Amino acid sequence: EVQLVESGGGLVQPGRSLRLSCAASGFTFDDYAMHWVRQAPGKGLEWVSGISWNSGSIGYADSVKGRFTISRDNAKNSLYLQMNSLRAEDTALYYCAKDGDSSGQKAFDIWGQGTMVTVSS
Amino acid sequence: DIQMTQSPSTLSASVGDRVTITCRASQSISSWLAWYQQKPGKAPKLLIYKASSLESGVPSRFSGSGSGTEFTLTISSLQPDDFATYYCQQYNSFRGFGQGTKVEIK
Numbered sequence: 001e002v003q004l005v006e007s008g009g010g011l012v013q014p015g016r017s018l019r020l021s022c023a024a025s026g027f028t029f030d031d032y033a034m035h036w037v038r039q040a041p042g043k044g045l046e047w048v049s050g051i052s053w054n055s056g057s058i059g060y061a062d063s064v065k066g067r068f069t070i071s072r073d074n075a076k077n078s079l080y081l082q083m084n085s086l087r088a089e090d091t092a093l094y095y096c097a098k099d100g101d102s103s104g105q106k107a108f109d110i111w112g113q114g115t116m117v118t119v120s121s
Numbered sequence: 122d123i124q125m126t127q128s129p130s131t132l133s134a135s136v137g138d139r140v141t142i143t144c145r146a147s148q149s150i151s152s153w154l155a156w157y158q159q160k161p162g163k164a165p166k167l168l169i170y171k172a173s174s175l176e177s178g179v180p181s182r183f184s185g186s187g188s189g190t191e192f193t194l195t196i197s198s199l200q201p202d203d204f205a206t207y208y209c210q211q212y213n214s215f216r217g218f219g220q221g222t223k224v225e226i227k
Contacts, residue, residue, distance in 0.1 A: 035216060037216075037218075044208065044218060044219075044220050044221040045157075045159075045165065045208055045210075045218040045221070046218065047210075047215065047216040047217055047218060050215065050216060059215040059216075061215075062122065095164055095165075100167065100170060104212065105153075105170075105171060106155075106170045106171070106174075107155030107167060107170045107210060107212050108155070108157075108165075108167060108210075109167050109170075109176065111164035111165055111166075112164065113164055114164065
């Protein structure tokens with residue numbers, strides 16, 4: 001079964017850091033680009049960051065650029081999001097998502113169930 | 122950055138209705154447009170990719186059209202399971218979502 005399982009969320013104070021992980025199974029992880037998408041409570045979807053199969057191409061939303069770092073370990077079938085200098089507006093459910101094909105022509109076909117990050121003092 | 126604008130934000134409809142949701146891009150994205158359905162407490166589900174390609178397992182009452190900057194998602198005959206929030210997403214340049222359209226029971 002193709003599956004993505006996020007972990008690492010929790011309650012953190014403003015200005016602190018948190019590292020999210022996403023464990024992939026059921027597919028050849030290093031064939032696909034991967035992404036983080038977040039959803040604040042009661043709000044819409046926001047793309048956060050994406051990384052190509054070989055980490056050669058990385059992108060960030062303007063709202064997180066310079067604070068968040070995406071990475072992957074293909075040997076461990078894992079995706080990561082290092083979040084520094086966290087703000088209240090980073091409070092959200094964070095999903096990892098898989099590109100639908102290796103050429104990036106099919107959008108996100110598999111999503112995890114998300115991990116909640118709450119930034120509050 | 123490419124901005125995606127959906128309309129309407131909320132749509133009230135009845136079972137059996139034909140429903141159309143529009144998504145506009147701030148610049149041309151060719152056909153790099155996807156549609157997702159999200160139900161409360163669940164992850165989004167891919168319905169349509171490349172503007173008009175139906176994802177495997179998605180009912181044929183869902184269809185997508187458009188290219189360039191204007192796109193539509195059509196549900197030909199709304200079913201009880203279709204009441205949800207729908208998002209468009211561009212994947213021409215990085216990624217970006219529309220603000221969502223909630224389809225409610227009339």
